[in-house]
Amino acid sequence: MLIKDELYGEFHIEPVLEELIRSKPVQRLKGIYQGGASCFVNPEWNGTRYDHSIGVMLLIKKFGGSIEEQIAGLLHDVSHTAFSHVIDFVFKIDQEDFHEQIFNQVIEDSEIPMILQKYGYHHQDILNDIEQWTLLEQPAPELCADRIDYTLRDMYSYGKISIEEVHAFLDNLIVISGSLYIKDLNIAEWFVKTYYLEVIDYFLDPMNVYGYELLAKVIKRALDKKLLPFSILLKADQEAMYALKNLHDPEIQTLLKQLHPNVVVKEDDNQYDMHRKGKVRLIDPSVLIGARLLPASQVSENVKHMNAEAKSRSEKGRFIKVIST
Template identity: 55%
Template sequence: MKLVDSIYGTYTVEPVISELIDSAPVQRLKGIHQGGACYIVKPSWNVTRFEHSIGVMLLIRKLGGSLEEQIAGLLHDVSHTAFSHVIDYVLAEEEEDYHEQIYEQVIRASEIPHILDKYGFDLERIVLNHSCWTLLEQPSPSLCADRIDYTLRDLYTYGHINKQEVDDFIANLIVVDGIISTSSVAGAEWFVRAYYKEVIDFFLDPLNVYGSSVLTSVLKSAVERKALGLDDFLKTDEELMEQLQRLNDDSIQKQLATLHPHVNVRENENHYHIHKTNKLRLIDPHVYLDGTFQRISSLSKQVKKWNEEAQRRADRGAYVEVLSS
């Protein structure tokens, strides 16, 4: 199978990767939008979990990761439910990790174990023990393939960074002892700025907050009234939305009618209808200089300022005034 990715280019992948990509759990991710409800109110915000999963796999490959770690990267998001993290708000999951809680269940109930066994790969080692894959996942505030890809992919797709910037940053990445680092202060500073465009400016964009808040309210009502079960969230965004639209519930239908691309909202701390704070996500990449790892915040006063500002903005959250819906 040949893959063409907007960020990493063209690759020919191994048969096991090809078969996993064609599997039902991975194909379902084509119908799961990475930004949750945001595409409903702004259709151009349309990056999917499928694109991101392919991207994570290819970035691990580009950085020299093993085939096993590439497989882990490809499969790391297969348990994301419809509208991605919206279910965490519905269920009040503070760590926003519901998809991780059901990951093993989703994997074992699929054809993935059979595919891995067919090609001689160990399910337990590859898929059910992510702690050994240091390129794929690292705790905040470090770099990892997952964190890098969703940042670059969203910002590039939505026009906030250009391809040359992306290429320059990726060329600046190095792997030492299994840890992703930058090789220059400038590269690390660039990614810190980009990351906060993603997790602060985009995640807390008033339109994004509005879409997420309204859909959360709709889904919470449907779950409380037992019109939806948790298994329904394992459908695609479109399938779950169609199920909601079929419900004979005036309150739910009235709220659904306010989710459309023509809603008009703005940030207004003095007169607001929605206030939302997000899980704090800080970034402080390693820079590998003169044979040692150093956090960029210890080398750059500007990064320290950006981190402090990100902390303030995350704590403050977004105050959204709805002008028309």
């Protein structure tokens, strides 16, 4: 099977990956928006978990990862509920890892174990410990395929970076002992800046904050009132939204009518209607300087400053005033 990706180019993938891509759990991700509530307040914020999952798989392949690690990359997000990380705000999960908590059960309840077994793989060996795959996942603040792909994909799709910048970044990545590092300090500074465009400017955009807070409130009300079975949230976004819109509950319907792109909001630290503090996400990629790997912040005042600013803004969060709905 030939796959063409707008960021990484063309790749031939193995039959096991092709069959996994065609499976119901992976196909469902076409209907799970990467940005959670984002697309409901800005239709242009419409990247999907499917595109991201394919991208992570291909990025791992591009840098020499094994078939097993490509499988892990493809499947790492299959347990995301409808509306992605909105569910973490419903349940007040600070680490925003609800999808990881239910990952093994979602895999076990799917056709994925049978597909893997057909090709001679055991799902427990590949998927029970995702952290064994060092191209796919690394503890922050280092780079990994997951972190790289969602940053590049979102910022390219939303017009913040060019394809030439993406390729220049990829050309300056190097694999050492199974992990990704950067060969050029200027490129490291560029990625740090781009990453904070993603996790600060985009994640904490006032409209994004509004959408997350409102949709989380709707889902929490529906679950608390036992009007919505949790199983609905294991379907795609539009199916879950259809179920919410068909609940006979005036409070929920009033809230849902306020979730649309024409809302007017602004940041206001003093007179605010909602405050959002998400997971603090910092990046400080190690750079190959001579024969040594050094954190970018040790050799770049720019990175040190960007990290301090991002930490401050993350810890403060966003205070949002709703002007009109």
